[in-house]
Amino acid sequence: MGQTRQLHLGAFMRPTTIHTAGWRYPGAWPDTNFNLPRLKYLAQRLEQGRFDAFFMADHLAVLNMPIDALKRSHTPTSFEPLTLLSALAGVTEHLGLIATASTTFEAPYHLARKFASLDHISGGRAGWNLVTTSNPDAALNFGLEEHVDHAERYRRGREFYDVVTGLWDSWADDAFVRDAESGLFLDPAKLHVLNHKGPHFSVRGPLNIARPVQGWPVIVQAGSSEDGRQIAAETAEVIFGAQNTLASGQAFYADVKGRMEKFGRNPDHLKILPGAFVVVGDTRQEAQDKRALLDSLVHDQSAIAALSIALGHDASGFDLDGPLPEIPESNASKSGRERAIELARRENLTVRQLAQKLGGYGGLQFVGTATDIADHMEEWLTTRASDGFNIMFPFLPAGLEDFVDKVVPELQRRGIFRREYAGTTLRENLGLPRPENRFFTPGS
């Protein structure tokens, strides 16, 4: 091969830091989640750092933690993802714009339309992080007393994906001729009526917007459960992974890419990007000191709440100095629960120690100099533990600026990260093909 495999980098930007105390760090902007000029500045800095995409997680409920933790959380007020990304499209030219949206609480027609609109507004930079929503509190905001169970959410999610992609293919790419002379605005032979009727959805179509610039916005997923891996192998183009050791990364990478063959998919057409919490220092000691200071700003109450969320189980009654008790199965996200249990076991942590780690951030982290961090990233890339990372910044703006100004140049120097964008669309920059329209062949 002529060229070294390249890293792809997403920036995890909702919340702008996943660390509970990130807003309290000395010099940090406490309001980045909800300050548009600052978000515009950060998006432009990410583009300067040649990031593939700005990635927004999402939450459809505020009351997902006890009030004593909630009052210390910087996440309850945020912009709605699609409106924010549309605003950011106007101040960037290359940065991908990925929003999370739920297949459990949205209607496929609205969702297909919104993402198509963002894709046109941004000139082909939209991505959809398809989630089934593991937070049971969200159901209460949408008229459901009981949350939909895990397997049913995935069956619905899979059908939802078929409806949305089918709606995106409503029009051939050249359907709109706009011939003022003859009065023909569109070619009716290039319009497909979906007429979907399935167990969960009945949607006629066509969509009321032209086919997206990218054909389809890039499909992103995050589930690591058996159901999640299966739907990802079949449909995902990017996975926001949760593996936190090199070995588990390699195993996940091999497993999911190995499942793609039976769907007739090329493994290169799926980019696996684990979330990585990155703290940069000019020395290793400085980076570790930053991390320690940051963790020290997490309140006990916030820590216990984070543990409860990770487990899908109220941890407030646990003995803080004892080991993690047995946790019953629940309807919440399996990957978060398993990750927490594994971390406690691996590092032999008390409940308090585990809670503090999770209250800060308990997943994969790279804490060190730019060289240290580039070493880790290169190792993950070359040993096929990942195709890149979804970078989580510890605090804003300095954590992001440090990464862009110090780590990115080191990755570029090693020839494993772009100096210029390859194209104008998110697909082009990720090296993903543009999907053919299932109902129309080009030139026909």
Add this chain to the structure above:
Amino acid sequence: MGQTRQLHLGAFMRPTTIHTAGWRYPGAWPDTNFNLPRLKYLAQRLEQGRFDAFFMADHLAVLNMPIDALKRSHTPTSFEPLTLLSALAGVTEHLGLIATASTTFEAPYHLARKFASLDHISGGRAGWNLVTTSNPDAALNFGLEEHVDHAERYRRGREFYDVVTGLWDSWADDAFVRDAESGLFLDPAKLHVLNHKGPHFSVRGPLNIARPVQGWPVIVQAGSSEDGRQIAAETAEVIFGAQNTLASGQAFYADVKGRMEKFGRNPDHLKILPGAFVVVGDTRQEAQDKRALLDSLVHDQSAIAALSIALGHDASGFDLDGPLPEIPESNASKSGRERAIELARRENLTVRQLAQKLGGYGGLQFVGTATDIADHMEEWLTTRASDGFNIMFPFLPAGLEDFVDKVVPELQRRGIFRREYAGTTLRENLGLPRPENRFFTPGS
């Protein structure tokens, strides 16, 4: 009174022209509905003309007319309103941004959140045109075989409004303290959990975004039926009216404003803006020639389709040279049907004549010189037939540029239209109060 009553002007911008043949007019941009740089230019020109707002109608289905009319229509591809308005917020500073959204096919939590987000992104310029959606084809895109009937749509719409405004009041205006020192991000005493349980919706809350800049985005409505007038008198702050004669405008104005008292509302806190199709010429003859040329570009097939939509009844079998037959009641918009029947009766039109008028535009129109048009507008204002207009342009960009460059200065010269914006929010420019939070008293 110190100051003459002032006109308020909205610009009807989705579709960018309501005239079926507007895209075919010589020199017109055929793709204005779906060309972002052009829409940005037009928004900036409207702001230069001191318009109150950019107003977007909406449609949730494409297949609402026969294919032979559809293929000549410029409306099937458009941006989704909220993503477009968020993009336009970045290139304007004062222009209000009003999007139509349906209470029949949306979830209140999503809708409250999106409009709150647009309001924050635009610095307080959002408006929500609350519609119950009269197009029965929309139901087929949302899993319903039969459209919801008119009265039931209005009952649901009324409850939907309560839920959305209640969610907007989830947080006191000063709830987010963000005190990094103490670690208190928000004051839990300034958080209200809605816990709405009604016949149509069960929504816990709170909303996951701070209270909108305007308290609530401006509430706009368009229904003219008995149900529509009643909900408007109780809740609307702007009415996009459909009255097409001075007398019917005065009657509607008096009726709706008269209904407000029993709800304890000040009639000045509702602005009635009928849609007005405006064609400007340097001479009256030139304006009439423009209108005639425009109408001549409407195909028969488009005309019959427009008549069918207005009636909520298939008109393709009607005798084109005969009078309009009796039309049975249907589940579609009552105001559109009644307006078409009244127009045919008043002007003694054949089916073809009526269809051509509706296929172009059959409602209120001002065709003449800037002086003529200003005369009409001033008469409507001073005789209390309206508080202004929602201007419909015949073609883009010239129809809009003519209005901004010729009619606006004439209105300003007469002292009935602003030369500078009064404030920074849409409410301030419309002269509407900021709603108090129903759950929190300022300073408490």
